[in-house]
Amino acid sequence: MKNEQILGLQTPCLVLDRTKFIKNIDNMKAHLTSLGVSLRPHVKTAKSLEAARCLFNGNTGPITVSTLREAEYFFEGGFSDILYAVGIVPHKLPRVKSLLKAGARVLLILDSLEMARSVTEYALQNNIVLEILIEIDSDMHRAGLSPDDPLVSEIAVVLNDCPATHFMGFMTHAGESYNCTTPAEIKKHAQIERDAVAFAAKQVEKFGVSSKIISAGSTPTAHFSDDWTGVTEVRAGVFVFQDLFQAGLGVCDVDDIALSVLTTVTGHKKNQNRIIVDAGGLALSKDRGTAAQKFDRLYGLVCSAEDGTLIPDLIVEAANQEHGLITSTSGKINFAEFPIGSRLRILPNHVCMTAAAHSHYYVTDDNQSVTDVWQRCSGW
């Protein structure tokens, strides 16, 4: 499919504008470099070796993954320093062991004494060394221990005392930054997560336990942060593509969104002022994250397929499995502009979810032809 014209592709499919993608990466890297903190990108968004290499100027580097399938895929592709950012459970340890035996570094996270004991036992029995971070909950959004929970030190000591586990430090994810409405609030959340992990590190120091890795971040807090003192690495993922949700947060402009779903007009519902397209709930995802934002983007905004520019008055108002229903926010659609069989591009609400239904990216440098085809990994 390389060198094919974008307008000749089977739809629905993903089109990646490489210029915007690289600009998004460069902007984040420049920002974090200026703050003196390194980036451990979360590759759960693109799930693609080629995309991940662009984060390291064509090389590999430390990454964050959301599944062991990703860990295995990226390790096979040369990425050997991997943080698995979902709480480890006993039955997944044999897969971690296989990765370690093959030469990978896999940092694990946990937030309970039960799992701390479980990993020490497993590591001892299997003659391996497991590197562990404790997950800290900085904003009551998801998993992790509160930084002032006495369990934090108790777990750190258990891990530190075991010869088969290395206590490496702390990680947190500022998920609540997704619910913020102003850049100032997000900046505040960046400080909260920074302070939460720094506090936890100070607590365990009292027990003679030191932290090598202090990991924090999310795309919004990474973007709006101005001080990561005490944090050794920032994790962020969505920023590589950006999406309408991030645009709603002010993290990017709609025009910065690098990924879109190419779709074909399959019908005109003139009596309902609707265009029907072949990108539905599967191709676009059912994520309605923007519903809680100031501008609800429903199931996505619509762009010209020819050059990717926004068509300001069109919006995907509904999505069945393989049907998207586009309407106009400003009166009658001029149906002659969008003949049946013509193409459009849809900008995603939440690009991690949208990309997940697709097996590959059609990469373009000129918005006309396919320069590269990048595969994605999927599943667990």
Place this chain on the structure above:
Amino acid sequence: MKNEQILGLQTPCLVLDRTKFIKNIDNMKAHLTSLGVSLRPHVKTAKSLEAARCLFNGNTGPITVSTLREAEYFFEGGFSDILYAVGIVPHKLPRVKSLLKAGARVLLILDSLEMARSVTEYALQNNIVLEILIEIDSDMHRAGLSPDDPLVSEIAVVLNDCPATHFMGFMTHAGESYNCTTPAEIKKHAQIERDAVAFAAKQVEKFGVSSKIISAGSTPTAHFSDDWTGVTEVRAGVFVFQDLFQAGLGVCDVDDIALSVLTTVTGHKKNQNRIIVDAGGLALSKDRGTAAQKFDRLYGLVCSAEDGTLIPDLIVEAANQEHGLITSTSGKINFAEFPIGSRLRILPNHVCMTAAAHSHYYVTDDNQSVTDVWQRCSGW
């Protein structure tokens, strides 16, 4: 993975209870047989050859698909009578041609004069015969022409007059039945769709055009219908697995749902009365269809992993990419009942969307061990 214990599977993954699955199929077939109408099941739900064969007692039969990828996959697996139920567009015709040349029957649908002219032209130029249904909009839900639109007859005549196209009849989808709140309303919608396609068929008869196929249906209308006079085949898909949305419509009981997502408890958030599991928005889907129903199931209901029975007071209240957050609707969770590392099963809101993120089904006959592993097709 065959013969493996369910409780030993890597999570998240799909567990299919074959007994419930077969019962769901038998019930629908018996109901439609009693009404004297045949079933052309929509295989977009399971997207699996083995699952589809269960609809035909181990054999093949007429099916409905939502993508050309499905058409190709099922044809390779022996299903040769296929209705592609998304409006055809010019650039997909070469794939249809390849299927026809290989011996498949592919029924296409359209709802515009432009596409009618386009398919006649393509069929003539390519020396093939295309079989076409006109899509009728019976409830202003999605695509199709209103049954009384003069275009219906105009298109039928164009298709009928062309030696390279066979006008086959009409199809409609009662999507609005998904918005009903009572069985009586759904039954009414079954009559509306039946009458819409029957009316369209009568209109074109005036022009000397006859209809061989009159196709209607959705799981809700198929279930609650009592008279399909004039309809030659009913399409329905979700019924094979059922889901919480269908249970909300009264189409099934929660206990009839045959498919669940097996997940592992990754953490306890005691200060928030939450269990964290490793099935998130990807494994469960972000479909929130039940939000508009009387009982909002949020991101799914929770069952015992051991025997699949419902745990009545647990619900998945939030879903990040790889994290599900379970809470209790009736006070404090007894965390000791759900230790970290233990398993649960989540019932899906909308099973078509949930199943789509997974590559295979673990089929069980006894809720203990895996009897079969069935692959799914995906993509476009």
